[in-house]
Amino acid sequence: MPGIDECLLEAMRLPGARGAALVDWTSGLALGVVGESPGGDQEASAAEAAELARLAAEHRAFASDAEEGEEADDPPLEDLIVSNRDSYHVLRFVRTSFDSSVFLHLWLARAEGNLALARIRLGEMAGRLVLG
Amino acid sequence: MTTLRTTPTTPPPRLPVRDKAAAVDRAWGGVSPMLTRLAAEKATGVLVRERGSLHLAAGHVVHAESPSAPGLDLLLTAHGTLRAEAWEAAANATDDRHATTRLLLDGGLIGPGALELCQLGALYDAAYFVLAPSSTPGRFRYGVTHPLGSVRPVPVAALERETLRRRELLHRVWPDAATDGAPLVRADPLAPPPITARQAAVLARVDGVRTAPEIARLLGRRAYPTLLDVRRLVSAGLVSPRPPAPPAVLPPPDVTDPDITLLKRLRDALEAL
Incomplete structure (x- = not known):
């Protein structure tokens, strides 16, 4: 059972990982940061990623169909993937039993990174982070 | 006299960029100069302000409490992360050498990741209210430690910056x-x-x-x-x-005729219903 830092260091062991952060998407606060940040400013990139995550999480267009009477997932998304010419950003929402609003943000170099692997591993890490 | 020579290839003047160092300095003085001083001297104890308290250990904030924000106990038990009895048992077993959060971790009742997340959430949440502008000066008592213990200490500068950012975010909405x-x-x-x-x-x-x-x-x-x-x-x-209720005791009407006074008071009482 890892803490926040162990979880981020584990994410950094993925091939092509340039930076990882745990960010609160309500306030835009980075609770933990490891490695580089896009643009070199950890706080600014956390706030921008949080804004994107909040928009995606709050718009119903991206939510899965909830069955009748079924409790809707909070947040309704699993992850968010942004790609550009040289890198990927994977934002993985962390689901907790207590009130929180955080996601793991992994910045991946496109040449060395494996998006499918990173997505699966990040999901496992998000689960282990809040286990027990 | 200086002459300004421009050629078509001269790049446009650089856009002004906020000086980050200056911004940090401003934030430091802006919330609580006393807290800044306590952080610099790596103090341990509790800072009591109008709307709550901040617990410091070696100049870092380890805990925050405010009547306006729910505590770690409520956040952990409200949605079944932890049973209320489990929290109570840990709180009762807490003594000088065994902090409550340490007992919960050692007992396997909660994982370190979940505890860090929930505690940081509670800390920044309560600190937002504690660091709100206040009309009375804060008091600091040295050497006091909190029974909950330290989970993930937060630097004072980071907490102050975040509090100012949160204030601005609310204002923008x-x-x-x-x-x-x-x-x-x-x-x-x-x-x-x-x-x-x-x-x-x-x-x-x-x-x-x-x-x-x-x-x-x-x-x-x-x-x-x-x-x-x-x-x-x-x-x-x-x-x-809700708009504030009209004051319960109305100023006496400026008339001498007892009947008019009585009628006015009756009208006011009916309106206040």
Whole structure:
């Protein structure tokens, strides 16, 4: 059972990982940061990623169909993937039993990174982070 | 005299960039100069302010408490992360050498990741209220440690910066702080805009009496995100702060005729109903 830092260091062991952060998407606060940040400013990139995550999480267009009477997932998304010419950003929402609003943000170099692997591993890490 | 020579290839002047070092300095003095000084001297103890307290260990903030924000115990037990009896057992077994959070971790009742997340959430949440502008000076008692123990200490500068950022974020959503502490009433717009599931839960508990921090406590949620939800609901026209009640004791009317005075008082009493 890892803490926040162990979880981020584990994410950094993925091939092509340039930076990882745990960010609160309500306030835009980075609770933990490891490695580089896009643009070199950890706080600014956390706030921008949080804004994107909040928009995606709050718009119903991206939510899965909830069955009748079924409790809707909070947040309704699993992850968010942004790609550009040289890198990927994977934002993985962390689901907790207590009130929180955080996601793991992994910045991946496109040449060395494996998006499918990173997505699966990040999901496992998000689960282990809040286990027990 | 200087002459300015420009050629077509001269790049445009650089856009002004905010000096980050200066911004940090401003933030340091802006919230609580006393806290800044305590951080610099790596103090341990508790800073009591008007709206709550901050616990410091070696100049870092390890815990924050405010009547406006739900505590770690409530956040952990409200949605079944931890049973209330388990928390109580750990709190009762707490002594000088065994902090409550340490006992929970050692007992395998909660994982370090979940505890760090929940504790940081509670800390920043309560600190937002503790560091609110106050009319009375803060007091610091040296050497006091909190029975909950230290989970993930936060540097004072980071906490102050975040508090200022949160203040600004609220202001950007709806620039009226009255919604933060006043009883809330529902409004009925003709075409209500869509709201999120979180906001719907808050809206369902608006009853003309409860304030935003009370709704947060009721839902087992952090108070600051609830303030944000309420300001978004206000800006959407779905909720408004209840206007303050007229003063109970009205100033005596400026008339001498006893009948008119009586009638005026009767009218005022009826209006106040």
